[in-house]
Amino acid sequence: MAAPRRTGQGRIPPHPDIRTIGLQQVLEALVDPVRRRIIGELYAAGEDLACGTIDLPVSKSTATHHFHVLREAGLIRQYYVGTSRMNALRLEEVDEAFPGLLRALVGRPDTARDA
Amino acid sequence: MAAPRRTGQGRIPPHPDIRTIGLQQVLEALVDPVRRRIIGELYAAGEDLACGTIDLPVSKSTATHHFHVLREAGLIRQYYVGTSRMNALRLEEVDEAFPGLLRALVGRPDTARDA
DNA sequence: GTCAAAGTTCGATGCGTGTCATACTTCGAC
DNA sequence: GTCGAAGTATGACACGCATCGAACTTTGAC
Numbered sequence: 112m113a114a115p116r117r118t119g120q121g122r123i124p125p126h127p128d129i130r131t132i133g134l135q136q137v138l139e140a141l142v143d144p145v146r147r148r149i150i151g152e153l154y155a156a157g158e159d160l161a162c163g164t165i166d167l168p169v170s171k172s173t174a175t176h177h178f179h180v181l182r183e184a185g186l187i188r189q190y191y192v193g194t195s196r197m198n199a200l201r202l203e204e205v206d207e208a209f210p211g212l213l214r215a216l217v218g219r220p221d222t223a224r225d226a
Numbered sequence: 227m228a229a230p231r232r233t234g235q236g237r238i239p240p241h242p243d244i245r246t247i248g249l250q251q252v253l254e255a256l257v258d259p260v261r262r263r264i265i266g267e268l269y270a271a272g273e274d275l276a277c278g279t280i281d282l283p284v285s286k287s288t289a290t291h292h293f294h295v296l297r298e299a300g301l302i303r304q305y306y307v308g309t310s311r312m313n314a315l316r317l318e319e320v321d322e323a324f325p326g327l328l329r330a331l332v333g334r335p336d337t338a339r340d341a
Numbered sequence: 342g343t344c345a346a347a348g349t350t351c352g353a354t355g356c357g358t359g360t361c362a363t364a365c366t367t368c369g370a371c
Numbered sequence: 372g373t374c375g376a377a378g379t380a381t382g383a384c385a386c387g388c389a390t391c392g393a394a395c396t397t398t399g400a401c
Contacts, residue, residue: 122349122397130338134331135259142257143389144250163347173390175349194347194398208338215326216249223245223323237367237379258359278377288360290379309368309377 122191129185129204137209140184141216145169146177150186153200154217161195237306244300244316244323252324255299256331260284261292265301268315269332276310 141147145167152165167174178198181187185208188199205213220226256262260282267280282289293313296302300323303314320328335341 132338133336134334135336138253138257138331142253145389161347169389170391171348172350172392176389179349191398196348209330209334211326211330215324215330216253219249219324221248221250223247260359276377284359285361286378287362287380291359294379306368311378 124182124189126182126188127185129201129208132185132208134209136184137186137205137212140180140186141212143177143180145173146181147216149177149181149198150200150213151217153187153198154202154213159197159199161192161197163195165198239297239304241297241303242300244319247300247323249324251299252301252320252327255295255301256327258292258295260288261296262331264292264296264313265315265328266332268302268313269317269328274312274314276307276312278310280313 141150148167149165153160162174162178167177169177178187178189178196181198182189186201186205188201190197190199202213256265263282264280268275277289277293282292284292293302293304293311296313297304301316301320303316305312305314317328
């Protein structure tokens, strides 16, 4: 049988149930500074952002990789608008599964001395 | 000139000022499950523990490596009692520099479903 | 239709780091 | 003194992962 067409909204990738995600996986996702920057920008923006509107110091293919890791870790939700892939922070869900984690990591100075 | 003797309490390694430690370094220390287990046991025990009293699924030399990483990240303080190296969680200091971080990571089920 | 924009997929590569075994050091007990 | 206990230091190794370029796909604009 032919492979599924995967066109239109069929391109939307699957999203895991956060309750099945382990702390280990979430931490591995958040330890990378590029990915933490993505989460930080989504958190600060307070709205969904297209991949291209978040400027990252890596190539496009690497950026795709990072968004993939964040989605697999249950931290973001992705959907298409035209050719743009939008990213939504799964804030409430993550906060329920791992209370206090995002707040402890996002929107802070890197060191206490920077405060 | 001769190398310093490094005997007695001179064996005590230097400890960094937590205010100079970056979130990146702390996260890299805490992303390893063995190291998170060490922190978790120290947190649960509520008292200083010798390296040997924390049973870890790795060799002694690997354990030494992990304690070293935790110390360099400002998360534990180490001192000698006889031949035993004691480990103290730098709880208040870490909590002041990175509020909520330890509580979000320690003493929790791995997934929300385990709760 | 054509074309460009926005991402994705696929390999390949290089560096980091967690792991171990071995040899060594320091201390306490005897 | 000798011996064992508790860690440390060093060197080697293997695996993972972040990175990139190039080719490809899908969509919207014209």
